[in-house]
Amino acid sequence: MLLSGAPAMASTGSSMADLQPVPLNDAPGSGSAMFEVDGTTLHFTLNYQGLLADAPHAAHIHFGADARQACPTAEDDADGDGFISTTDGAPAYGGIAVSLTTEGDTSPDSGLAIDRFGVGDDVSYSREGIEVDQATADAVMAGGAVVVVHGVDHNGNGEYDEGDRGASDLDPALPGEATDPALCGVVMASQMDDMPAGGVDTGAAALGSQNLLLAATGGVALVGGALILARRRTDSVN
Template structure:
């Protein structure tokens, strides 16, 4: 696990320089984490995620840029798999990394990063009406997740993934390739665009108001069908991914 490797490295450094090693936290209170989002599928997208965990509350902020303009972008905290971001060389023969091809790395959806008043559980994984829309977004929300999930995030097991690419440069989600989550959807609509692993914070969460973007579905022709794939995305994990890889094209 990524967390185990990080703790082992911390212990080794502390021993090397003669510093005392602090005991691990007994709860998730006060943990701050950050993650740099880098592009997948040559999307050109990038960003930064910040999270603060207090009890069963996760305050999260995600700033993204370089996404497809005028289209909604599903975004989540994934947990499971290897707890890491995938690489584009995990893609199949079509050259596009699908959500399910990436799932062995980042696991399944645990928190849906929707805007108010959208639900935030795995079942809202493709709640298109409540995800940020546009090329540049600044999202911020405090979400109640439950004690166990809060602890997993505080431990550094969460991976932030933003979905939605424009592989053919058409300016909208389209193409003959179908999503591994729902064959009524184009692959572009759910393919991951950017990914970042949440880890203990190296910088403080920015303060101040945010603009969370609109909820227009302009440039996207499959809004109704997209919601039908939410359950499949929420179930995404290494084992489920292996069973679905055959259907992603």
């Protein structure tokens, strides 16, 4: 975490996305993605739990300058089939900007490189030194990029198959279950660079949720200390 020591440069910062189930697809699961950006170099940590076990889950940073820069809603089911496909979600989150692979290429070309993504229902991995273009770096640092983890076992039979869902809108050789968006989160800038030194009170509103938790924990400790002091004072009076 960049709680301190981050140089005060406009091109450096951290951000995160809270990953929640995509409406209609209703995959059981949640997760988070954390980013550090230095110029056009990206570091990420992605974790998620609760998705289909023993199955690959493609994950990407999506971004579209003309997209809503949001996660899809049920209204995005354009063809009315009752599922949000990756294509259905595109007006919300745009195309693939970065493939969050476990190794090798991270370009959009690796979007469906399912042998280089996380596998299973309890996944966490990190990558460092990923080079991205300036628009992507800006969207990850300032917000607007959207993290999507794919792969939904709609019919709950423990594997990706065509079932009621049919073939993938991205690749007809794959079942739709393998590529449908499962979890989604909009990247929120933590704006740590804007926090005044030592200014927890004035900076708290600009902190990300995880840092707010740390600030709240510090506050509890301070309150506890004040209570102990008050009790001692009472004891000495008696």
